[in-house]
Amino acid sequence: MTLLGTWIAAFLTLAIFSFLYKDNPVYKFAEHLYVGVSAGYMVIYVWATDVRPLLLDPFVQTHLQTRSWAISFSQHASLFIPATLGVVMLLRTFPKISWVSRWPISFLVGIGAGLAITADVQGYLFPQVQATLVPLWVGGSVLTTFNNILLFVGVVGTLAYFYFSREHKGFLGGLSRIGVLFIMVAFGASFGYTVMARISLLIGRIHFLFADWLHVVH
Amino acid sequence: MSWLAKLEKIDRRWIFLGVALVVSAPLLLGLHSKVDITPPVKNTYEAIDRLPPGSVIMVSIDYDASTMPENQPMLLAVLRHAFQKNLKIILMGHWPLGLPVGTLGLDQVAREMHKTYGTDYVNLGFRPGTAAVMVNLGTEIRNVFPSDYRRVLLDSIPMMRGVHNYNDIRLLVGIEAGDTYEFWIIYVQARFGLKMAMGTTAVMAPTAYKYLQSGQLVGLIGGLKGAAEYESLIAHPGIGLAGMPAQSAGHLLIILFIILGNIGYFLSRRKKA
Numbered sequence: 001m002t003l004l005g006t007w008i009a010a011f012l013t014l015a016i017f018s019f020l021y022k023d024n025p026v027y028k029f030a031e032h033l034y035v036g037v038s039a040g041y042m043v044i045y046v047w048a049t050d051v052r053p054l055l056l057d058p059f060v061q062t063h064l065q066t067r068s069w070a071i072s073f074s075q076h077a078s079l080f081i082p083a084t085l086g087v088v089m090l091l092r093t094f095p096k097i098s099w100v101s102r103w104p105i106s107f108l109v110g111i112g113a114g115l116a117i118t119a120d121v122q123g124y125l126f127p128q129v130q131a132t133l134v135p136l137w138v139g140g141s142v143l144t145t146f147n148n149i150l151l152f153v154g155v156v157g158t159l160a161y162f163y164f165s166r167e168h169k170g171f172l173g174g175l176s177r178i179g180v181l182f183i184m185v186a187f188g189a190s191f192g193y194t195v196m197a198r199i200s201l202l203i204g205r206i207h208f209l210f211a212d213w214l215h216v217v218h
Numbered sequence: 219m220s221w222l223a224k225l226e227k228i229d230r231r232w233i234f235l236g237v238a239l240v241v242s243a244p245l246l247l248g249l250h251s252k253v254d255i256t257p258p259v260k261n262t263y264e265a266i267d268r269l270p271p272g273s274v275i276m277v278s279i280d281y282d283a284s285t286m287p288e289n290q291p292m293l294l295a296v297l298r299h300a301f302q303k304n305l306k307i308i309l310m311g312h313w314p315l316g317l318p319v320g321t322l323g324l325d326q327v328a329r330e331m332h333k334t335y336g337t338d339y340v341n342l343g344f345r346p347g348t349a350a351v352m353v354n355l356g357t358e359i360r361n362v363f364p365s366d367y368r369r370v371l372l373d374s375i376p377m378m379r380g381v382h383n384y385n386d387i388r389l390l391v392g393i394e395a396g397d398t399y400e401f402w403i404i405y406v407q408a409r410f411g412l413k414m415a416m417g418t419t420a421v422m423a424p425t426a427y428k429y430l431q432s433g434q435l436v437g438l439i440g441g442l443k444g445a446a447e448y449e450s451l452i453a454h455p456g457i458g459l460a461g462m463p464a465q466s467a468g469h470l471l472i473i474l475f476i477i478l479g480n481i482g483y484f485l486s487r488r489k490k491a
Contacts, residue, residue: 020234038315045314049343053369115349115405123404123434131432189424193441197288197420199468200442202241203461204287210245217245 010213013205055079154182222489225482233475240471244463251463252450258430259447262415262437263299265389271304273388274381278402279311279320281395285419286319291445291458292417293320293393297327299452301338306377308387310342310363312351312398317344320393321367336375343367348398352405356384383410389436390414394422403434417444 015030058079062072085104092101132155134148157179160172168176210217269275277296281289300307309324311317321341328339335341342363345351354362359382365371372378380386390412392399399416406412413436418426420441429435439448442465445458 021231042314045317045344046346049314049367050346053365111350115353119349119404119408123408124400127408127432127434128428131428186424190421193420193424195469195472196441196443196465199237199241199465199472200288200420200461201285202237202468203245203442203464204457206238206242206464207245207287207457207461210242217248 006212010209013209017205055083153178158182222482222485225478226486237468237471240467241464244467245460249463250459251466253443253446253459253462255447255451256444258427258438258440259444260437260451262296262391262417262439263448263451265413265415265436266296266299266303266305266391269303269305269388272306274306274308274377274386275300275389275391276308276310276387277320277324278390278392278394278398279309279316280313280392280398281319281419282313282316283319285395287457288419288442288445289393289395289417290319290323291442291456292439292448293323294327294456295445295448295452295454295458296391296393296417296439297324298331298454299448301327301331301333302452304338307339308342308381309339311344312348312401313396314344314346316395317367336370337377340372340375340377341367348401349405352401353409356406356410358382384412387412391417393417395419396422399426403429407434415439 012030012033015026018024019027058076059069059072062075063069066072085107089101089104092098132151134151136145136149136152138144138148157175157177159179160175161168161179161183163172163176166172207217266275277293277300279293297307307324309320311320324339324341327333328335333339342359343366345362351362359378360372363372366375384406390402390406392402392414394416395418399418399422402414402416407414414434415437416426416429416435417439418441420443423438423440423444426435426438426440430438439445442458442461445456446462447458449456449458
């Protein structure tokens, strides 16, 4: 079974790589298979780990214990709320009554906003601002002093670049140009890391082909 | 046709072939290279190393097969280290397609290190609702996961006795391929004060550094290079270390292409002028 799986994986890897030469039916097959299998797998996984154990099983188990659907429904009445909201969400596919799906969406937006506003301030804004408030002179450590000044200039310059209420001339223009330099360095770092990531993924697939499929490396 | 004109019209498939050859050769030749340990990876290692035996750590699988070559080596390295230190591991995840990949890794390392399910490690599985799940785990794990991924009640699992919320967990290690790690930081680190370290794909590493600088993360393992460093620290070479010569060769070729591209650009601009 493992051997068969390895051969299928090797074939699909080569099928996807074949796109680098040119678009072809083998590549299309592998691409469509990936999308289909992923979607199918996700549906089954969510059904098996969530919908059935958390929504259906409580009703069934209570019914098996009490031999009464009435007791089962009354004991787990609260589960009807998420179940109804979930079903209503699916009504988006029917244009005439799709407006009903806004109810669960508004519920989700409300929860999301409530959670996110406090969390963003508490976990993102304050700690990041606090981390920027560093001493510009650290006695005995030239490197830390240099780093802190660099951080300060970078933050102020970048903020100046994104300040659009005044024309970028004079002092503000100079500051925003410094900001551009820092932004370019950040883009360069991101690009470098992206190259690294893509090469790593290629290494992973080539290592699989050589080690697990062809057994030419260990 | 001048070499410059030829360079401008080069079929990009030659470039793909060049990259494939340059990456394949070091793997085929079995080349090895040493890696320097960077502070973010060393801090992650030390955060795990300092924990007393029996401490519970949580590992979150927030990636799937598409970034497995980067994330899986770091997961294996962290699990090996944690089991070596006799720590208890709770595995869970927010990516339904990723959890089977994480489960594979956990089962592999547990087998290697003779660890027992339910005593040394537990796999909680997946629940949808990322932020809501994270916040609820802070109150009571059983509210979100009444049972593990095999549908065994948590109360009947020996390792979970006395483990109820983040107060009972000493460290979270997130293995990440998307923005889920930011959810962990803003919803859990800030609110509950749980110590956390992240293993991220290289693409995400630059944005994760700001959390390291602010002290919200104790450590960061960035990409395959980070995984190689961790493998080096635990003295257990894996695909991370094996891939480093290929990684360096690939980078050198890309740098060469960038230099050639720039030379071509400036020469053609001068010619037009």
